[in-house]
Amino acid sequence: MCREHEPGMTLIVKTITRLTVGLILLYGIYIFSHGHISPGGGFAGGVIVALSFVHLMLAYGKDVAFKRVPQAAISLFEGMGAMIFLAIALLGFAGGYFFLNFIAKGEPFRLFSAGIIPFCNIAISLKVGAGLFSIFIALVILKFESEQKK
Amino acid sequence: MVDLYVLLIFMIAGAIIAIEVKDLLSSVVAVGAVGLALSITFLVLKAPDLAITQLVVEILCLIILIRATIRKDLPFSTSGRWLLNSIITLAFIAVFLYVSIEALKDLPPFGYPIMRVAEVYLKEGLLKTGATNLVAAIILDYRAYDTLGEATVIFTGVLGVMTVMRRVGRKRQEETEKGD
Numbered sequence: 001m002c003r004e005h006e007p008g009m010t011l012i013v014k015t016i017t018r019l020t021v022g023l024i025l026l027y028g029i030y031i032f033s034h035g036h037i038s039p040g041g042g043f044a045g046g047v048i049v050a051l052s053f054v055h056l057m058l059a060y061g062k063d064v065a066f067k068r069v070p071q072a073a074i075s076l077f078e079g080m081g082a083m084i085f086l087a088i089a090l091l092g093f094a095g096g097y098f099f100l101n102f103i104a105k106g107e108p109f110r111l112f113s114a115g116i117i118p119f120c121n122i123a124i125s126l127k128v129g130a131g132l133f134s135i136f137i138a139l140v141i142l143k144f145e146s147e148q149k150k
Numbered sequence: 151m152v153d154l155y156v157l158l159i160f161m162i163a164g165a166i167i168a169i170e171v172k173d174l175l176s177s178v179v180a181v182g183a184v185g186l187a188l189s190i191t192f193l194v195l196k197a198p199d200l201a202i203t204q205l206v207v208e209i210l211c212l213i214i215l216i217r218a219t220i221r222k223d224l225p226f227s228t229s230g231r232w233l234l235n236s237i238i239t240l241a242f243i244a245v246f247l248y249v250s251i252e253a254l255k256d257l258p259p260f261g262y263p264i265m266r267v268a269e270v271y272l273k274e275g276l277l278k279t280g281a282t283n284l285v286a287a288i289i290l291d292y293r294a295y296d297t298l299g300e301a302t303v304i305f306t307g308v309l310g311v312m313t314v315m316r317r318v319g320r321k322r323q324e325e326t327e328k329g330d
Binding site: 035081114139 | 201209213280290302315
């Protein structure tokens with residue numbers, strides 16, 4: 001925890017982070033893309049995706065993490081998730097009412113089934129992941145910057 | 151049922167320790183133990199969706215708590231009027247316990263819910279939505295309005311945090327301090 005002297009943590013933490021952070025990101029993507037088949041869903045998957053970036057930021061410092069995900073991308077994902085979710089809901093009006101499940105249901109236990117539910121999961125996970133990551137940035141990084149100025 | 155009671159007692163003990171311990175880091179660790187026990191409780195009660203979400207959110211909250219609050223000197227306002235405060239607390243606990251005991255008499259017994267609405271979901275959910283995870287079917291198809299509201303709540307929360315913590319506000323505050 002020597003964040004004042006050099007960016008990030010020790011070499012051990014950095015090496016393990018390099019090995020595991022991709023797996024955590026993949027697990028998050030698995031959780032939200034299979035949300036309609038197995039336990040999980042958009043919220044949990046989005047939080048796991050956000051946690052993988054938090055992990056990267058804790059181990060390597062904020063410069064490396066911002067190189068991977070610039071702040072403009074975070075706000076873009078945040079807005080895009082909300083817009084996709086609302087657009088899916090509004091597209092239901094084409095067939096009748098708000099949130100109509102207008103895509104074919106498909107076969108149960110397949111990845112491409114359940115109509116709009118997987119797309120809603122993806123939209124919610126984008127939104128939740130970007131939102132919680134930006135809350136983390138706002139609460140942790142900006143605070144330390146203001147403390148270091150003093 | 152025994153494991154459920156063990157977990158509940160563990161959670162109550164962890165919450166009391168989190169309040170009483172003087173060290174802030176130990177308190178945060180105790181709060182994390184309570185959250186982990188809550189996640190296992192959801193798993194024992196056969197709600198894996200909730201267990202995953204609770205565990206993941208708990209990890210994120212712990213990271214934010216440790217990184218954001220651990221170096222702070224938080225003032226304790228326990229001095230003075232402790233007798234009045236504890237009397238008010240005990241009175242509130244007594245009233246709350248009485249009202250909840252009266253209300254809990256009318257509930258169905260544990261493990262035997264009435265399920266008038268949920269029965270329809272369980273019977274027709276797979277046919278109507280095609281999703282084998284019925285929780286996803288309910289929150290994104292039958293009750294999608296709720297999920298839209300929840301997404302709005304998160305959006306508003308992020309906006310609020312960003313508005314309070316943004317840099318422009320800090321700079322202006324520093325400038326006014328220097329001007330004074």
